[in-house]
Amino acid sequence: MSTAKITPSATALSTTIKHITLHPRPTRALFSTRITRPGIGRRLGSLGVAMCSKASDPLEVCAKESLTTPNRLGDCPFTQRVLLTLEEKHLPYDLKLIDLKNKPEWFLKISPEGKVPLLKLDEKWIPDSDVITQALEEKFPEPPLATRPDRASVGSKIFSTFIGFLKSKDPSDGTEQALLSELGAFNNYLEDNGPFINGEAVSAADLSLGPKLYHLEIALAHYKKWSIPPSLTYLNSYIKVCHNVHWKFLYEAFFMSSTFKSLFHLTMIAFFFSMLVIHV
Numbered sequence: 001m002s003t004a005k006i007t008p009s010a011t012a013l014s015t016t017i018k019h020i021t022l023h024p025r026p027t028r029a030l031f032s033t034r035i036t037r038p039g040i041g042r043r044l045g046s047l048g049v050a051m052c053s054k055a056s057d058p059l060e061v062c063a064k065e066s067l068t069t070p071n072r073l074g075d076c077p078f079t080q081r082v083l084l085t086l087e088e089k090h091l092p093y094d095l096k097l098i099d100l101k102n103k104p105e106w107f108l109k110i111s112p113e114g115k116v117p118l119l120k121l122d123e124k125w126i127p128d129s130d131v132i133t134q135a136l137e138e139k140f141p142e143p144p145l146a147t148r149p150d151r152a153s154v155g156s157k158i159f160s161t162f163i164g165f166l167k168s169k170d171p172s173d174g175t176e177q178a179l180l181s182e183l184g185a186f187n188n189y190l191e192d193n194g195p196f197i198n199g200e201a202v203s204a205a206d207l208s209l210g211p212k213l214y215h216l217e218i219a220l221a222h223y224k225k226w227s228i229p230p231s232l233t234y235l236n237s238y239i240k241v242c243h244n245v246h247w248k249f250l251y252e253a254f255f256m257s258s259t260f261k262s263l264f265h266l267t268m269i270a271f272f273f274s275m276l277v278i279h280v
């Protein structure tokens, strides 16, 4: 089993911000992350070792492997949501990268649906990012990330309307309008209640939505030459903050270079291509 220890730049979003001004907490924990790709037998370069803020052993997470680059994290927004939650809670984790085009037997045994992410908690593998993040909140309540119940569904229709527009072949079928309407409503919500969904501090709902907005921007720019209207200023600020903070750690943790960034975009395009094939 190959393992690499890497040192992500612990840029968790446990941050109180006013729109795009960041005031990171001074007490950032260091954490350790390892990438493991079972069955490959190839050792990744050691990229550094970090201390862990909690005395727990690293949690095991099955994550999507890049479709284009072996031993690299892929572009699954559900996996990213789980990783961001672990980051926010300063929990160390081991990544087991799964090649979804060639799923290993052991993975199919623990994930009959064949989906990532999976997290091992108390010796049990848990599927589904909703269930995983809820379980993490219960087992590791600090720092709390729960979204206020009356706000938990804010922005929750954005992803499905985005996929509807992405799949649409008819420019007048109303899917673009539906997406604009969801994005506009979210922009207005942020204006009145932001900068985050819970208000001043990041919560689970942002960690779910942030990666999806990132995918939305890249996929719609690529497939539809479409971008979020600049007039949605609160939304654009929110995305900027999420990307700067969320994605910085993913970029820095795994890939630093601009070569990576183009590869990442390629794998993301491959992700959306597979999504179109699956859903059409």
Ligand SMILES: N[C@@H](CCC(=O)N[C@@H](CS)C(=O)NCC(=O)O)C(=O)O
Pocket (backbone or CB within 6 Å): 064, 075, 076, 077, 078, 079, 100, 114, 115, 116, 117, 127, 128, 129, 130
């Ligand atoms: N509802 C699940 C969705 C997970 C999901 O769809 N993951 C995709 C990757 S982004 C997957 O594993 N697909 C299986 C495949 O591509 O074979 C969650 O929230 O975790």
